[in-house]
Amino acid sequence: MMNYFKMAYRNLGRHRRRSILSGLALALGTALLMFIAAFFEGEMRSSMEATLRLNSGHLQVQDADYDPDKLSVAWEYLIENPQQVAAQIEALDEVQAATPRLFASGIVSVADESIGVQIMGIVPDSEANAPYTEGLVSGEFLSADDREGIVIGLPLAESLGLKVGDQLNLLVNTSDGSVDEQLFTVRGIFTTGTTAYDKGIVFLPLAKSQAFSGAENHASMIFILLKDREQAEAVAAAIQGPGYQVKTWTELNELLVLVNDFSDAYLSIINLIILGVTATVIVNTLLMSVFERTREIGILSAIGMKGRQVITLFLAEASLLALGGITFGSLAGWAISAYYGKVGIYFGDFGMSNDFILQDRIYTILTPDAALNLIVTAFIITVLSSLYPARMASRMEPVEALHKAQ
């Protein structure tokens, strides 16, 4: 076996530049694939994370008639005594945080500029607000009994020229179908890293939002985070109650879950395409060597080398190329992924739908599983595709050697 590799190594050395180039093609393919895999993983994880943390939570308890698209604060759509319900749920072991939230639609105006927003009434000290409190860029977060304070997102603040301490006029659609308005003082400005989300939402303390919108002792939902999201079904079953509906994160994010499930298949297709291209380069290189070495193969055959051994010789060449190319490529792919895993890739405002939040900056994540998978696949595809030129070589008749010697 050693001898095959020794011969293979020297044969590759005969056309050093060609060997290096085809090794590089393989390296490039591998590196590219690793980066794509890392990018996908990063994107999927970040959008999953952002969607769950900002939008859906792991579970939501809603009134049986609640319609998330309406943002109506009419009592018939809302949960009564939400603080009490939330406290009961939060007492469960599996639950990390359960907090009432009230959604209403409103319009923010400063001077003669107006922007439509979603008003979210929150219990300020709930753990579930971590993405906002941690993302505070200036000022401070709300306190529960603040009657004039509001917290807004950075893009909204920028577009309206608002700073902490400035005042804005907020108009709200109330539960009786009319409107109300009031001046609020900006207490804090936050960013979650998703511009599309930050520019369309403002926070009021739950009590203030209830009073302001006429929702009184009601909330749109109990927003629940679990210690382990896989337990969503079990907890949902446990907190079922008459007049409520409990929705799990998989139900709330059907599209996202679907995309997540498909991303593996999607990635596999990309892998096959790119590896197919690189394999073609390798096959081409080997075919050239086979043609150039017709005579030599004939000689080897004349002195007793069997077809199988000729195949082994060419497979050894392919393996060495693969080993070199893939090693180099995975190192490069790993380095690039590690780099962009640290600094991220900035895409800016993606836009946002209700069930899909993409962050402005995506951090690549290369999992050992994905890397190993790729390395093994690339190796197997390269060696398998070299079977064709190898078999071709093995079928050459030794007569060629004597004939060409004339």
Added chain:
Amino acid sequence: MEVAKLTDVTRIYRIGEVETRALNGITMTIESGEFTSLVGPSGSGKTTLLQLIGCLDRPTSGQVVINGKETTNLNRNQRADLRKGTIGFVFQFFALIPTLTAYENVEMPLLLNGKSPSERRKRVMELLEAVDITNHAHHRPDQLSGGQQQRVAVARALSTNPKMILADEPTANLDTENGEQVMEIMKKLNKETGTTFVFATHDPRVIKHATRVVTLHDGLIEKDSKQ
């Protein structure tokens, strides 16, 4: 003892519509220990005949028996197996593997025959000694002269102690001195080990050494004489 026996062998090459009758019905036997020359004008079928004796090719019709074994129906791998223990080749253009050193070229058939490293080493050194290449053992073919390359090729052909060595114009690309040296080596081996040699050649210096001269013409044996 018969090393090779050919009965009514023909070989017709077909390229498109064109048929070339390279051999037209050859019947001959080669006895163990012979030192035979195949001679004849260009195109008379010498190389073709050598290829058939060496199981590198199959006849269009007729029988080729090597070492008592009928070869006509053997497949590519079976023929390779038969060759590697019993037949050695020396080609006109030296035909060494360019990536391997002189030593490794001679070692190759031994490797293919599954000989142990110590056996291989001993045999290769012995052979390089015999063809006087010991000083150049670790040179690659392109670092050797034509005569040295052909001597390495002879050593390679001999490495597995084949019963028969087939050589196609072994001296055609060598000057008088080198040609003579290669012939001397083969002659000596023929005497000492009884190895059978068959040459295809135009070279009077080779024919001079032969114990038997077979003259071909248009794919037929025109003359077969012992000398």
